[in-house]
Amino acid sequence: MSDELSVESRISPPSLSCPRCDNLLPASLGELKCSMCGAEVKVDHPVTKRKWREEKVGCPNCSKVLIAGVDRRPANLQCSSCEIHFELRVNRPKIEIACPSCERKLRMNVRPGKREITCPACDTEFKINF
Numbered sequence: 742m743s744d745e746l747s748v749e750s751r752i753s754p755p756s757l758s759c760p761r762c763d764n765l766l767p768a769s770l771g772e773l774k775c776s777m778c779g780a781e782v783k784v785d786h787p788v789t790k791r792k793w794r795e796e797k798v799g800c801p802n803c804s805k806v807l808i809a810g811v812d813r814r815p816a817n818l819q820c821s822s823c824e825i826h827f828e829l830r831v832n833r834p835k836i837e838i839a840c841p842s843c844e845r846k847l848r849m850n851v852r853p854g855k856r857e858i859t860c861p862a863c864d865t866e867f868k869i870n871f
């Protein structure tokens with residue numbers, strides 16, 4: 742299976758914080774492991790599962806719209822039209838952060854922990870903590 746044949750899910754699970762250290766948990770469902778303190782947290786969210794099952798996905802090869810039909814991400818799907826297999830990836834939530842110096846809005850993936858960011862517009866370095 743080629744890496745290019747994958748589609749990002751548009752539905753992200755709820756953003757949850759670790760009950761022990763309060764850092765952001767990975768955006769997923771099931772048995773999650775906090776990347777900061779190693780706590781194991783079980784997350785179930787029937788609403789997300791239902792949305793995942795009913796999500797419409799465009800085939801990356803022939804653009805036919807398919808119903809995902811599975812309540813987990815990532816998931817391997819097969820197109821009913823061109824029969825290729827492709828991966829439906831987890832949604833990576835993005836946030837907008839304003840640069841504290843020039844207030845330019847920066848869009849980035851949410852990842853747990855501290856990050857150092859250099860503003861591409863004014864070169865100011867600043868730190869954020871999710």
Ligand SMILES: [Zn+2]
Binds near residue numbers: 762777
């Ligand atoms: Zn933790």
Ligand SMILES: [Zn+2]
Binds near residue numbers: 801803820822823824
């Ligand atoms: Zn197809």
Ligand SMILES: [Zn+2]
Binds near residue numbers: 843844860862865
């Ligand atoms: Zn800036």
